[in-house]
Amino acid sequence: MTESAGTQDLILDAAERLFARQGFTATTIKQIGKEAAVNPALLYYYYDSKETLYRAMLQRILGQLLTRGTDAIEGATGHAERIRAFVRAQVKLLVDHPHFPQLFVREMVDHQAAHATEAITNTAAGAFKRLCDVIVAGQNDGAFRKALDPRFAAISIISQVAYFVIARPAVGLLLGHSRTGPPPELSERFFAHAEEWALQALLSGSSATAGSAQ
């Protein structure tokens, strides 16, 4: 289909890189033009304004993420495996779209998710709800603790990997490395840990109640 990437794709790709790295205000039209190797004035042929370009860029990446189902969950057998599959899918998504975490968090702090409201609402009705359903199913089968609020549990599960990639510089420093983040091998180990952690928090049958451990 797109044998050679069209001019629009070049522009959107460049905009995605720069907006992710520098944010909306710090990124200039001229930078985007240079990064995309097209004339800056050309951006106004395709988009009405910088704001419009930003929205188009954001909608494109959000669309890519949404179409990408969480089918891995259904494929997995057993409650525990479904949870693991979800975490692995989350990791894969963030690894495949390295710009997403920064764009997402910028959209949070810069616009209170104003441009991503619809996408997040769809996520709430899609992937997030599926994770909640898996948790509820596990609770009904007695595998997972019934005292848990499934929505809260889902957020706790998501937060581990999300925070790890968003606060990458801090995590790097906390783990004794540099602000460029932990080395890949260590990240891999954390992601494996995240699966275990989520499962242990979910599983019923703990011999000690939370309040009694000394």
Added chain:
Amino acid sequence: MTESAGTQDLILDAAERLFARQGFTATTIKQIGKEAAVNPALLYYYYDSKETLYRAMLQRILGQLLTRGTDAIEGATGHAERIRAFVRAQVKLLVDHPHFPQLFVREMVDHQAAHATEAITNTAAGAFKRLCDVIVAGQNDGAFRKALDPRFAAISIISQVAYFVIARPAVGLLLGHSRTGPPPELSERFFAHAEEWALQALLSGSSATAGSAQ
């Protein structure tokens, strides 16, 4: 001491609000002057540049956070209570300094924590290490699972509350509310959940191994 807040404090307060809300580039000197009710040119009497002002503002809030110990941990008796105390201290810190999460995350994405490296390193040697020590102590006493990497466990614990406040608009939407975030009562319940979640993930004595739950 500071009967009436000095001009510098007015400026730093205004800068803190605006930098947190809008970020470095989107915030102008004139806005800060207006917000602080002082003449914009006056900022250059106290600070060499916008960059210098930003750094002063950031160092001030980081200093406030660092001096604030995690003494609650030592005060608590029992491994479980120490974990709970840590999470509660984290929540209190973020509630008392509502600008901090946004400033922190902006420093991550905008500068890769370049201006916060020292503060984070101190955290790594302070509060974070204390949390790790509590986990190790619990492991040595057989209360907490020995298979856990204490540093990873600490990050998983921290991530829950951190992500909740950073991604507040998304969390609000996922929980069925608006992008202004979940209502206070719901946030309180999540923070209580976060304590339980962390403990259950830590506690040993789960009857099922993670891999065998069906």
Added chain:
DNA sequence: GTCTATAGGTGGATAGAC
């Protein structure tokens, strides 16, 4: 569709009066 040239506006920063 793509480029040149430039208008119009704003931002960071300074000079200098008070």
Added chain:
DNA sequence: GTCTATCCACCTATAGAC
């Protein structure tokens, strides 16, 4: 210490040739 006035650089956006 605080304010007025202003300079210069740069940014978004447009007009118009090709």
